[in-house]
Amino acid sequence: MKIAVPKEIKNHEYRVALTPTGARELVGRGHSVSVQAAAGEGAGFSDSDYEAAGAKVEANVDALWQSAELILKVKEPQAEEVARLTASQTLFTYLHLAAEETLTQGLMASGATCIAYETITDAKGGLPLLAPMSTVAGRMAVQAGAHSLEKAQGGSGVLLPGVPGVAPGKVTVIGGGVVGENAARMALGLGAEVTILDKSIARLEVLDDRYQGRIKTVYSTADALDQAAKESDMIIGAVLIPGAAAPKLITRAMLADMKPGSVLVDVAIDQGGCFETSKPTTHAEPTYIVDGIVHYCVANMPGAVARTSTLGLTNATLPFVLALADKGWQQALKDDPHFLPGLNVHNGQVTYQAVADAFGLKSIDPANAVA
Numbered sequence: 223m224k225i226a227v228p229k230e231i232k233n234h235e236y237r238v239a240l241t242p243t244g245a246r247e248l249v250g251r252g253h254s255v256s257v258q259a260a261a262g263e264g265a266g267f268s269d270s271d272y273e274a275a276g277a278k279v280e281a282n283v284d285a286l287w288q289s290a291e292l293i294l295k296v297k298e299p300q301a302e303e304v305a306r307l308t309a310s311q312t313l314f315t316y317l318h319l320a321a322e323e324t325l326t327q328g329l330m331a332s333g334a335t336c337i338a339y340e341t342i343t344d345a346k347g348g349l350p351l352l353a354p355m356s357t358v359a360g361r362m363a364v365q366a367g368a369h370s371l372e373k374a375q376g377g378s379g380v381l382l383p384g385v386p387g388v389a390p391g392k393v394t395v396i397g398g399g400v401v402g403e404n405a406a407r408m409a410l411g412l413g414a415e416v417t418i419l420d421k422s423i424a425r426l427e428v429l430d431d432r433y434q435g436r437i438k439t440v441y442s443t444a445d446a447l448d449q450a451a452k453e454s455d456m457i458i459g460a461v462l463i464p465g466a467a468a469p470k471l472i473t474r475a476m477l478a479d480m481k482p483g484s485v486l487v488d489v490a491i492d493q494g495g496c497f498e499t500s501k502p503t504t505h506a507e508p509t510y511i512v513d514g515i516v517h518y519c520v521a522n523m524p525g526a527v528a529r530t531s532t533l534g535l536t537n538a539t540l541p542f543v544l545a546l547a548d549k550g551w552q553q554a555l556k557d558d559p560h561f562l563p564g565l566n567v568h569n570g571q572v573t574y575q576a577v578a579d580a581f582g583l584k585s586i587d588p589a590n591a592v593a
């Protein structure tokens with residue numbers, strides 16, 4: 223199969239979808255791999271590393287896209303990339319479509335087969351291609367939030383660990399999944415007072431058992447959210463309803479109850495965000511202030527630590543990439559019931575229910591698309 227790896231063009235996105243190690247695996251199985259010149263640079267991989275692995279380095283972007291059967295990316299295609307997609311091509315990348323109607327329409331119009339990393343499942347009920355980047359983003363959320371608490375960033379001037387004689391800052395994490403647990407761990411390590419809110423009792427049980435009271439667990443209700451707004455120095459939004467738009471859990475009215483200069487870090491922004499006042503930001507300008515509350519809403523947080531993130535992401539994606547290349551997308555998805563829900567758009571139709579629901583579209587069963 224002819225596989226192309228474009229250089230990412232989203233603002234401050236330095237990850238790459240395939241490492242030289244992955245290229246070597248694909249080439250060894252008889253596939254042809256073209257990598258856009260300098261695509262791996264931000265993650266520490268040179269063009270010559272890819273050439274040594276048997277890949278072709280392509281400087282001509284038009285040629286790269288036109289010759290590809292399978293396109294491997296990290297972030298959702300930007301407008302100029304959507305315009306390049308054709309009906310015969312398969313795209314494998316993060317898509318987060320429920321937050322992006324224009325992108326959804328563009329992918330439908332392209333006719334391409336679009337498989338999302340974030341809706342692939344595993345036997346344990348997890349999201350194995352989202353988890354490594356959720357781990358990164360959760361760990362980053364606290365360092366981004368701690369920086370945002372500094373006065374120069376518009377923050378309240380609270381140091382999370384406090385000092386002897388001065389109480390630590392309070393961090394509330396809404397959603398105790400992969401992002402949430404990793405954020406809580408970092409906040410705990412810094413010495414903050416940490417509370418996790420979740421709707422899943424089973425998940426709260428796991429966290430309670432794992433942290434033995436060092437992290438407080440609270441069942442997420444409107445009352446619990448009100449209290450979190452009043453008391454927290456930092457609230458981290460880490461909820462997910464797979465594939466769907468995030469519920470708005472902190473409203474604009476609630477900002478008035480927060481302490482001035484407190485910080486909202488909305489990691490769930492890639493699914494539209496879980497705070498009413500969130501809007502996507504970039505690493506170039508990560509924060510903005512609404513009603514005295516600092517908002518950090520970067521939609522591609524892991525891109526900033528591209529070396530670690532690329533290695534973590536490609537470890538998880540490679541088995542799926544190999545299956546797509548070896549079998550073709552239809553057979554690969556047919557053979558693996560956890561790969562099948564990755565299919566979001568095919569032949570002009572949405573194949574993921576939560577995405578169709580977000581825009582009032584009709585979805586078709588992915589099983590019918592591969593039949």
Ligand SMILES: NC(=O)C1=CN([C@@H]2O[C@H](COP(=O)(O)OP(=O)(O)OC[C@H]3O[C@@H](n4cnc5c(N)ncnc54)[C@H](O)[C@@H]3O)[C@@H](O)[C@H]2O)C=CC1
Nearest residue numbers: 355356359397399400401420421422442461462521522523
């Ligand atoms: N901004 C960025 O750069 C990145 C964003 N993310 C995003 O972070 C979000 C969280 O991802 P994961 O932790 O992997 O998901 P996850 O599925 O592991 O955890 C989500 C948790 O939210 C809980 N939840 C759902 N609805 C809730 C509600 N109304 N109230 C309280 N808890 C609720 C669930 O029970 C679950 O425990 C996703 O939107 C993901 O796409 C992930 C990586 C990078």
Ligand SMILES: CC(=O)C(=O)O
Nearest residue numbers: 316355492521522524
């Ligand atoms: C999950 C995601 O959107 C990211 O890693 O950028």
Ligand SMILES: [Mg+2]
Nearest residue numbers: 298318492521
């Ligand atoms: Mg996006």
